[in-house]
Amino acid sequence: MAKILIRGGTVVTMEEEDRSAVIENGEVAVTGPRITHVGPAGTAPAGFKPDKEINAAGMAVLPGLVNAHTHAAMTLFRGYADDLPLMEWLKEKIWPLEAKLTKDDIYWGTLLCGLEMIKSGTTTFADMYFHMNQVAQAVEKIGMRASLSWGLIESPPSSTVGLTLSQRFADRWHGAADNRITVMLGPHAPYTCTPDFLKKVIKLAQKLNVGIHIHLAETGQEIEDIKRDYGTTPVQLMDEIEMFEVPVIAAHCVHLNEEDIAVLAAKKVGVVHNPESNMKLASGIAPVKKMLTAGCLVGLGTDGAASNNNQNMWEEMHSAALLQKVASNDPTALPAYQTLTLATVNGAKVLGLSKEIGLLKKGYKADIILVNLQKPHLYPHHDLFAHLVYAAQGSDVETVIIDGQLIMENKQVLTVDEEEILFETQKRAVRLIKNAK
Ligand code: NI
DSSP states (O other), X not given: OOEEEEEEEEEEOOOSSSTTOEEEEEEEEEETTEEEEEEETTOSOTTOOOSEEEEOTTXXXXXXXXXXXXXXXXXXXXXXSOSOOHHHIIIIIIHHHHTTOOHHHHHHHHHHHHHHHHHTTEEEEEEEESSHHHHHHHHHHHTOEXXXXXXXXXXXXXXXXXXXXXXXXXXXXTTHHHHTEEEEEEEOOTTTSOHHHHHHHHHHHHHHTOOEEEEESOSXXXXXXXXXXXXXXXXXXXXXXXXXXXXXXXXXXOSOOHHHHHHHHHTTOEEEEOHHHHHHTTOOOOOHHHHHHTTOEEEEOOOOGGGSSOOOHHHHHHHHHHHHHHHHTOTTSSOHHHHHHHHTHHHHHHTTXXXXXXXXXXXXXXXXXXXXXXXGXXXXXXXXXXXXXXXXXXXXXXXXXXXXXXXXETTEESSSOHHHHHHHHHHHHHHHHHHHO
């Protein structure tokens, strides 16, 4: 098995709830897919003979970032429709384009997203879209880790076609690509799936022993519609039909009352905060500080590129921290280290992968990024976490290891041909827009 030794960097393990888990001049040893040692310089076991040494002097060594909610192939729509009201944006711009997407478009769009994510230090993502076999193939090819859900909309009413597709997809891909791929079920939202349909989804999730990934309480309109149709809130409706008896990724959770927050905390629902998408679509501000105080599990995601417009988790951390401060009129809200936990260890918990990723720890999967601190915007060196959350850029990521494989070295992605991906996606985007008109 290939052995890698990363030496000389500032190792941020994310093992503690405070900021103490930092090893100056540390080293990380990797054997095959796993981390086999983390410690100060010179402490790797005497018999450890690396095939490859990586000099991390002047760099921070961190667990790979976890983007806990996105729609990867929507990178094809980046910059196509912006600054529009939500329903006009969806009905006139996004849906007509989505109707023209081919399986191959989705493969290439996912590769484009993967390329962007790797280059900005994301090693794992949770995706919900369609033609998911092609998404899985792209993940396998580019070498990332992903939790994949086939997006389900109950159309026509009572249709169970999506459930059959999802089951087939799970049978084929859950645990595939050396366990880098896990599968969840992806009912789109409480306003596109009825409670009866959702009950079938929950039953199937229990049968397959997988989780559920859903959009929840995203807009004020959704709160009004669910109240009108069912007399309750989206969160409490999901609780009533016992969705939270299986592991759930709940994207957005913007509009919540006190009881909703209590339910999310008690049922250990994996909430995903998408600050930039929520801002861009004017959905509102999720009460992240309140949720964290109440003991909710909160991760961080970009959402799709049509509503963000990038897949850069550093920008997402930055926005999340600033947004909580301005929303709560409290500059101490969501401090830097806590924000970094949302993008690493908490994201791993949200995806149900916290025994494998999210920390730099012996026995964990080797998903590791190196961030170059030798940049003007990261000098002088005071507080490392303040720099990482408030000043660092995605482009500061130099090297990425996923599952013990070197995926990017000195900014060169090694698993795919970058130029080919840019060429293919540009060509396909032009065709899509032409055909949708
Ligand atoms: Ni979404």
